[in-house]
Amino acid sequence: MLGTIAVPTLVVAAEKDLFTPMRLARELVQQIPGSELLVIPYGTHAALIEQPDLLSLRVAKFLDERVYGRRRASGAR
Numbered sequence: 302m303l304g305t306i307a308v309p310t311l312v313v314a315a316e317k318d319l320f321t322p323m324r325l326a327r328e329l330v331q332q333i334p335g336s337e338l339l340v341i342p343y344g345t346h347a348a349l350i351e352q353p354d355l356l357s358l359r360v361a362k363f364l365d366e367r368v369y370g371r372r373r374a375s376g377a378r
Contacts, residue, residue, distance in 0.1 A: 303329065303332035303333050304332055306333045306336075309335070309336075309363070309367035309368050310333045310335070310336040310337070311336070311337050311338075311359075311360065311367075312326050312329045312333070312336055312337070312338050312339070313341065313349075314326030314339070314340050314341070315344030315345055315346060315348035316340055316341060316342050316343055316344055317345050318344065318345055318346045321346065323340070326340075339360075339363075341355060341356065
């Protein structure tokens with residue numbers, strides 16, 4: 302079923318998440334064609350609250366490149 306996903310997909314995982322193991326995120330990426338994995342370094346299950354700036358920058362970059370089809374200017378995050 303995951304193999305039928307045909308839209309840009311960013312799988313977000315936290316390095317130190319004890320509730321959702323990293324292996325599950327890796328399995329998702331393997332099963333969803335063309336998906337990408339974003340690992341929040343040192344993040345726990347609350348990584349979205351712990352590191353919101355990192356997440357928002359990376360999601361914006363993913364959307365720019367994979368959804369809107371453009372690259373950010375050199376040097377920009």
